[in-house]
């Protein structure tokens with residue numbers, strides 16, 4: 001028997017809205033069911049939640065250890081585990097991204113409470129990175145599985161924070177391949193020359209934005225959303241006037257596994273320096289630092 005019988009799909013592969021639930025009272029086996037529903041539908045919405053900051057944190061902690069935001073301070077409240085974004089303080093995430101992919105183990109899932117919203121506008125879109133991978137042709141899929149990509153925190157003014165992830169990761173719960181590059185944090189395909197990387201990344205990061213893989217959600221005040229940060233990206237539509245405040249808790253991530261081990265080495269310009277070498281400095285510098293760390 002399901003604890004969540006009032007579930008309505010928003011699109012075939014991504015998004016479900018669940019009504020008549022009080023998240024303050026969800027525990028035990030119902031939490032396990034929510035984990036399964038989240039792996040399957042990737043984003044879940046719970047309208048009409050009356051939750052305090054403490055309720056929000058307590059609900060989040062049922063899914064794992066919570067982490068604060070590494071770079072952004074809350075504008076209005078002081079709480080180590082709650083991350084607040086207010087549009088009036090520049091908090092509008094209007095570029096497609098998976099949260100915090102410049103970290104080695106980016107957030108596993110996030111739970112967002114819509115606290116304040118404009119009368120109209122400020123919708124959020126999510127896209128399904130499993131469906132996006134599935135829809136690629138087999139030759140492109142095969143190539144993607146051989147690649148990795150450098151991600152950095154330059155959008156947060158911390159370009160020195162970098163890591164490398166596989167372009168296709170294996171979802172730890174479903175074992176499905178996930179197309180894991182985003183326009184906000186992903187800078188470079190590691191195995192490609194700069195020019196190849198620019199074109200191919202542009203293609204992949206645009207591809208995931210197709211309406212076929214995505215949903216657009218129109219919020220109501222006090223709706224809570226939770227998303228699987230391992231298989232989705234999201235985007236806030238910056239088309240509104242007035243205040244929009246969200247509060248979020250983020251569950252610490254797990255280890256990223258590639259769907260397949262690559263047989264290719266990182267791009268190497270063979271020591272040939274030219275005017276274009278500047279495009280390789282970031283990648284080469286990072287690989288060098290990793291090499292020195294290990295030796």
Ligand SMILES: [Fe+2]
Nearest residue numbers: 093098099234
């Ligand atoms: Fe985000």
